[in-house]
Amino acid sequence: GAVVSQHPSRVICKSGTSVKIECRSLDFQATTMFWYRQFPKQSLMLMATSNEGSKATYEQGVEKDKFLINHASLTLSTLTVTSAHPEDSSFYICSANYRINEQFFGPGTRLTVL
Amino acid sequence: QKEVEQDPGPLSVPEGAIVSLNCTYSNSAFQYFMWYRQYSRKGPELLMYTYSSGNKEDGRFTAQVDKSSKYISLFIRDSQPSDSATYLCASNSGGYQKVTFGIGTKLQVIP
Numbered sequence: 001g002a003v004v005s006q007h008p009s010r011v012i013c014k015s016g017t018s019v020k021i022e023c024r025s026l027d028f029q030a031t032t033m034f035w036y037r038q039f040p041k042q043s044l045m046l047m048a049t050s051n052e053g054s055k056a057t058y059e060q061g062v063e064k065d066k067f068l069i070n071h072a073s074l075t076l077s078t079l080t081v082t083s084a085h086p087e088d089s090s091f092y093i094c095s096a097n098y099r100i101n102e103q104f105f106g107p108g109t110r111l112t113v114l
Numbered sequence: 115q116k117e118v119e120q121d122p123g124p125l126s127v128p129e130g131a132i133v134s135l136n137c138t139y140s141n142s143a144f145q146y147f148m149w150y151r152q153y154s155r156k157g158p159e160l161l162m163y164t165y166s167s168g169n170k171e172d173g174r175f176t177a178q179v180d181k182s183s184k185y186i187s188l189f190i191r192d193s194q195p196s197d198s199a200t201y202l203c204a205s206n207s208g209g210y211q212k213v214t215f216g217i218g219t220k221l222q223v224i225p
Contacts, residue, residue, distance in 0.1 A: 006157075032210055041122070043217040044158070044202070093157050097210050101146050101165075105157035 002028050002098035006106035013084055014114055021079045021109045023094030029074035030096035034103070035067075038091045050077040084113045117141045120203055120216030129225050133190040137203035137216045140184065144205040144214075147179045149188045152200045152218065161188075161201075193223045 003026040013019050023033055033050040048069050049057040056069035066088075068080040077096075081088055093108040120137045127133055135149075146165055150158035164170045167181040178187040186203050200218040 004157075034212065041217075044215045046212055046214075049212060091155075095157075100209055101148075101163055101206075102160060103148075103213060104160060105150075107157045108155070110155065 002026075002096075002102075002104045004094065004096050004104050004106040006094055006109050008109060009107060010110045010112075012112045012114065015085050016083055018080055018082045019084055019111060021081075021092055021094075021111075023077045023079070023096070023106055025075045025096045025098075028096075028098050030077075030098075031074060033071060033077040033094055033096045035069060035077070035079050036093045036095065038093060038108075044093065047079075052077075081111065084111070086113045089113045115140055116216075117144075117214045118203060118205055118216040120219055122217050122219060124220040124222055126222045126224060127193055129193060129195060129223055131193050131223075133188075133193050133197070133221060133223075135188040135190075135201050135203070135219050135221070137186040138184055139186065139205055139214075141205070141207075141214070142184075143207040145208045146206050147177070147186050148204040148213065149175075149177055150202040150204060150215075152202060154200075158202055195223050195225050198222045 005024045007022045031052045035047045036044040047062045050069045050071040052071045058064045071077040095103045095105040118139045148163040149161045152158040170177045174191045176189040200220045202218040203216040204213045206213045
């Protein structure tokens with residue numbers, strides 16, 4: 001199957017700092033990538049749809065100024081959590097469509113904000 | 115009401131048992147139905163997807179969709195301890211549309 005990577009796998013930061021998470025499709029090109037957040041014992045919640053060369057589409061309730069998404073190329077999307085606070089601590093996962101209806105996920109990034 | 119409902123479990127079964135995992139959905143526009151497996155602290159892994167109503171088999175796994183009752187099932191035959199994970203059902207209206215996930219059912223297969 002297709003491979004999606006994420007970096008870093010884990011990050012710990014102080015409150016008020018910004019954190020950037022990278023999502024890469026390693027062996028295919030993805031015009032669309034998705035960013036999810038998953039809290040313990042909860043489902044995956046879609047945060048935004050990242051489109052190569054255009055602005056991301058954010059889900060209702062997600063602050064676009066806090067979660068900056070950039071899809072600079074067909075293989076890379078980044079999520080920047082700006083001025084992170086402890087309530088932003090979560091498991092962030094990206095995904096990309098390899099083929100229609102086949103969405104592959106990255107391994108996730110665990111963010112802890114102290 | 116959530117668009118995709120799933121019992122979080124946990125579900126414990128002995129090795130070799132047949133496992134039945136189920137979901138219901140409410141959005142009539144959903145056409146594609148997926149099952150993902152997620153190990154602890156890892157990203158979800160696509161197991162299989164089906165279109166509309168019907169069955170699909172892949173090795174020990176069988177996915178079943180009944181659109182008339184809006185019911186999604188995953189059966190695992192001859193379950194193994196390595197099958198222990200959280201299983202998420204998901205659905206969308208097709209193409210590259212966003213996918214809606216259930217909460218996931220935690221499965222434990224006991225040796």
